Amino acid sequence: MKRLLESFCRYVKIETTSDEESTTYPSTSIQLELSKLLRDELKALGLDDVEMSEFGIVTATIPATNGREDGPVIAWLAHVDTSPEFTAHNVVPVIHKGYDGKDIILPNDTSRIIKVDECPDLAACKGKTVITTDGTTLLGADDKSGCAVIMETATRLLEDISIPHGRIRICFTCDEEIGHGVDKVDLEQLGADVAYTLDGEGQGSIETETFSADGAVITVTGVNTHPGYAKDKMVNAIRILADFIARMPGEGMSPETTNGRQGFMHPYVIEGGVHEAKVRVLLRDFETAKLSDQAKTLNDIASTLGAEHPRASIKVNIQKQYRNMGEGLAKEPRAAAIAQAAMRAIGIEPKMEIIRGGTDGSRLTELGLPTPNLATGMHNFHSPLEWACLEEMETGVKLLIELAKGWGKE
Ligand SMILES: [Zn+2]
Secondary structure: OOHHHHHHHHHHOOOOOOOOOOOOOOOOOHHHHHHHHHHHHHHHEEEEEEOOOOOOEEEEEEEOOOOOOOOEEEEEEOOEEEEEOOOOOOOOOOOOOOOOOEEOOOOOOOOOOEEEOHHHOOOOOOOOOOOOOOOOOOOOOHHHHHHHHHHHHHHHHHOOOOOOOOOOOEEEOOOOOHHOOOOOOHHHHHHHOOOEEEEEEEOOOOEEEOEEEEEEEEEOOOEEEOHOOOOOOOEHHHHHHHHHHHHHHOOOOOHHHOOOOOEEEEEEEEEOOOOEEEEEEEEEEEHHHHHHHHHHHHHHHHHHHHHHOOOOOOEEEEEEEEHHHHHOOOOHHHHHHOOOOOHHHHHOEEEEEEEEEOOHHHHHHOOOOOOOEEEEEEEEOOOHHHHHHHHHHHHHHHHHHHHHHHHHHH
């Protein structure tokens, strides 16, 4: 476990924040630092086919053990970037060995406290090794815990060739946090039959369903004039857009009033002026068909408002984002079943969970590579209160070894 902790700390200290505004791939060149390090470490370990693409995607192969070369090929994925929602500049991991079960006051910003009563999973880690930030950055356990778990598993499988398994592919991606994690993954080059993202919270969970997601941009174009002489001339895009948002369904249809399997429509960015104003809206539901109902709602508001403001233009532009992975996983039931069996083999009852969001696996599954998401010991991600548990990461390693064995029998 010492080696696992060391690699985790080595990875989190490398700043890899992605950038939604960027037009390059990866969105920030700093991500390549970690990609290169992982490539070099994989080479040093002696894996086969170690490659880093021009986009910073790192792939490698753990060769099959004797006689299992022809079985299904599985892949393990983790992302190197961290969320742009909070800074990751100079991450200083703080290691709480034999954690005492109390609230954790973060040393370099004592106003930030990880509270046990707000975080039941933390209480369960009493006596274990908990890793937090110093309070001034996020930790980046999302998803460097996944990177560390995969690297440690690869190391152990190479150390002990008596563990029977088929060919295993490893893939580290960039820009997951800004929704572009698999844009540059070459599925043919990856060559896997089934894959798992190591990008889930805590331990024991297997996530096999995500939202289906579209994104809408509503653009109102008005007419700007000098406000002192605007009578009968000005058409204020801000007022029309505000009216548009006010007419959107709220209660029972917003993230702040929904839970479980309920979908929502979520205006999350607004920008503009009198001449032009825009709002970006997330459309989310577990049933893909319901996204068209949400689109219809927006289009109906646009046409009603358009009739009230004939001199304004109101455009609704909807882009497909990702689809519920449950739809694709149904075609390869072994993807979840073997993961469940592996979890039971290490003595943990699997929690089958749905994600009110998307993962790289949603997109991969849609492209034909079934990819559930597995827990890897991270908590409170995208925040300075982020923390990870070493023993839960170790559970992730054991799970992957069992998973390799399970698929090796197929
Ligand atoms: Zn993640």
